[in-house]
Amino acid sequence: MIIALNNKSNLEKEEFKKYLEELKTVETTETLILCPTFLNISMVSNSNIKLGSQNVSVSDNGAYTGEISASQLKSYQVEYAIVGHSERREYQRETNEEINKKIKQLFKNDITPILCIGETLEERKQNKVNKVLEEELTIATRDLTEEEKKRLIIAYEPIWSIGTGVIPTNEQIEEVFQEIKRLVPASYILYGGSANEENIDQLKQIPSINGYLLGGLSLKVDKLKVFIEKLH
Numbered sequence: 001m002i003i004a005l006n007n008k009s010n011l012e013k014e015e016f017k018k019y020l021e022e023l024k025t026v027e028t029t030e031t032l033i034l035c036p037t038f039l040n041i042s043m044v045s046n047s048n049i050k051l052g053s054q055n056v057s058v059s060d061n062g063a064y065t066g067e068i069s070a071s072q073l074k075s076y077q078v079e080y081a082i083v084g085h086s087e088r089r090e091y092q093r094e095t096n097e098e099i100n101k102k103i104k105q106l107f108k109n110d111i112t113p114i115l116c117i118g119e120t121l122e123e124r125k126q127n128k129v130n131k132v133l134e135e136e137l138t139i140a141t142r143d144l145t146e147e148e149k150k151r152l153i154i155a156y157e158p159i160w161s162i163g164t165g166v167i168p169t170n171e172q173i174e175e176v177f178q179e180i181k182r183l184v185p186a187s188y189i190l191y192g193g194s195a196n197e198e199n200i201d202q203l204k205q206i207p208s209i210n211g212y213l214l215g216g217l218s219l220k221v222d223k224l225k226v227f228i229e230k231l232h
C-alpha cells in the first residue's frame with residue numbers, strides 16, 4: 001500500500017526538523033511518501049520515506065518566475081508529485097489542461113504523478129460524479145502512452161470530505177473506484193479526504209483501495225502510527 005503524506009502549507013523550518021525526527025520512528029512495510037512544502041524538500045533524509053512534491057511547473061527550466069520544474073524536483077530526489085489537488089484547482093484556478101501538461105513534465109523526468117480527482121457535494125447531489133471524474137481523468141491523461149497511464153497513481157478525494165471529518169460510504173467509494181478502473185488502467189488508486197485512525201476500520205473493508213492520501217493526519221505522527229498499525 002501507498003501512504004502519501006500531504007503536509008500542505010504547514011510546518012516551518014524548526015517544526016519540520018522535529019517532525020522528521022518523529023517520522024523516523026514510524027515503522028512500516030508500506031510505501032510512505034512524504035510531500036512537504038517545496039522549501040522543506042531538501043531537508044528530508046529519512047531512509048524510511050520516499051519524497052514527493054505538492055505541485056510542479058507546467059514548463060521546463062527557464063524564465064518562469066516562482067515556478068519549480070520537474071527536472072529541479074528530480075535533482076532533489078523527488079520521485080512522486082501530487083497534481084490537481086482540489087485546493088489548487090479552487091484557489092489557483094488550475095485547469096485539467098494545465099494538469100495534463102504537469103503530468104507530461106513529470107513523466108519526462110521520471111517522476112510518478114499522484115493525480116487528485118473528486119467531486120463537490122453539489123455535483124454529487126446532482127448525480128454528476130461520473131461525469132466530473134470522467135472529464136478530469138480524460139483531459140488530465142490526454143496523449144499519455146498506455147504505459148504512462150498504468151504508472152499513474154490516482155487519488156480519489158471527494159472535495160466534501162477534505163478536512164471535514166465526513167467520509168463517503170464504502171459503497172460510494174467502491175462505485176467510484178470501479179468507474180476510475182473502467183476509465184484508466186492506473187497502477188494504484190488511493191482514497192483521500194478525512195481518512196484517520198478512527199475511520200480506517202471502515203475504510204480498510206474496501207478491497208479496491210491501494211492506499212491513502214492523508215492531509216490532517218500527516219501532521220499528527222502519533223495518530224498516523226495508529227492508522228498504520230490498524231491497516232494490518
Ligand code: PGA
Pocket residue numbers: 006157161162163164192193194195213214215216217
Ligand atoms: P485531509 O486532506 O486528510 O485533511 O482531509 C486530504 C488531502 O487534501 O489530500
